[in-house]
Amino acid sequence: MSELSALNGAAFHGTVTVEDAGLQGMIALRGDLASAKLAKAVKVATGLAIPAVRKISSEGDKAVAWMSPDELLILAPYEDTGDVVAQLNEALAGEHVLVQNLSDARATFSLTGAPGALREVLAKLAPVDLSPDAFGPGDFRRTRLAQVAGAFWFEDTTTARVICFRSVAEYVYGLLCVSAEDGGEVGIFG
Amino acid sequence: MLILHCPYCGVDAEETELHAGGEAHLKRFGPGSSDADFESYLFGRENPKGVHFERWRHVNGCGKWFHAARCTATLEVFGTYSAQVLEPPQDIRDAITAKRPGWSWRDIQ
Numbered sequence: 001m002s003e004l005s006a007l008n009g010a011a012f013h014g015t016v017t018v019e020d021a022g023l024q025g026m027i028a029l030r031g032d033l034a035s036a037k038l039a040k041a042v043k044v045a046t047g048l049a050i051p052a053v054r055k056i057s058s059e060g061d062k063a064v065a066w067m068s069p070d071e072l073l074i075l076a077p078y079e080d081t082g083d084v085v086a087q088l089n090e091a092l093a094g095e096h097v098l099v100q101n102l103s104d105a106r107a108t109f110s111l112t113g114a115p116g117a118l119r120e121v122l123a124k125l126a127p128v129d130l131s132p133d134a135f136g137p138g139d140f141r142r143t144r145l146a147q148v149a150g151a152f153w154f155e156d157t158t159t160a161r162v163i164c165f166r167s168v169a170e171y172v173y174g175l176l177c178v179s180a181e182d183g184g185e186v187g188i189f190g
Numbered sequence: 191m192l193i194l195h196c197p198y199c200g201v202d203a204e205e206t207e208l209h210a211g212g213e214a215h216l217k218r219f220g221p222g223s224s225d226a227d228f229e230s231y232l233f234g235r236e237n238p239k240g241v242h243f244e245r246w247r248h249v250n251g252c253g254k255w256f257h258a259a260r261c262t263a264t265l266e267v268f269g270t271y272s273a274q275v276l277e278p279p280q281d282i283r284d285a286i287t288a289k290r291p292g293w294s295w296r297d298i299q
Contacts, residue, residue, distance in 0.1 A: 053199060053200055054199055054200065054201070067252070068198065068199065068252035068253050068254060069198050069199070069252065069254065127203075127204045127206055127207055141201075142199075142250070142251050142252060142253075143207060143250055143251060144206065144207060144250035149249075149250050
């Protein structure tokens with residue numbers, strides 16, 4: 001277990017505020033998402049239902065995101081990940097699944113700012129339609145951020161979360177900062 | 191810019207989110223096969239001007255492989271479909287026939 005997040009709380013204030021979101025518990029759950037047993041296990045461990053394709057469901061400090069047709073990403077407080085993994089493993093004993101704590105494999109960033117500026121900072125980096133009609137709170141998108149893989153979602157209209165591999169955290173932080181630099185506004189989302 | 195619809199996550203992904211996987215529907219000839227079959231499996235590839243079938247992977251996305259039918263001359267995409275099939279499904283063939291009557295690819299028509 002690492003004690004420090006990838007960028008140790010770094011923050012940048014530009015058109016939006018980019019912050020290292022600290023240690024975030026993340027669990028990969030692979031298996032048959034249509035299975036009732038898996039749905040029940042996720043419900044027990046997080047209190048949440050399995051999200052629809054490319055969606056994220058969240059409540060309190062837990063969230064479940066759709067990663068691929070056979071993979072979910074479960075977010076939980078960093079200190080609780082061991083318990084959640086144990087709960088999932090217990091509920092899914094004998095099933096063909098994979099439960100893996102990936103908290104230390106990834107980095108999380110928090111972006112806060114005006115809704116338009118927030119969308120713009122991400123739109124400059126990813127080949128994703130970020131117009132409010134196409135992407136909003138509750139949507140989850142795995143994509144690329146410039147040259148590396150990443151994913152993001154909006155917690156609400158003024159807060160976005162970005163995750164990437166820890167090994168490229170510094171690169172992604174740099175990207176987000178450049179994208180959010182003052183004077184770089186395009187104003188396409190108002 | 192090529193834009194392909196990922197049949198697994200439903201994203202209209204553009205080329206930079208995808209990875210090309212070469213020709214589709216290859217049949218593997220491994221140990222015990224004849225030299226000619228093995229050679230054609232390793233090296234024999236279509237190089238059509240027109241309708242072509244390819245494998246693609248949504249690498250910066252859901253990570254899944256899928257198949258795409260497109261035209262190599264115009265980059266028109268006729269459709270994408272599951273990776274778990276050995277030949278193009280009928281709806282994809284119909285979509286191609288509607289736009290390229292008389293097309294053929296290998297022994298598929």
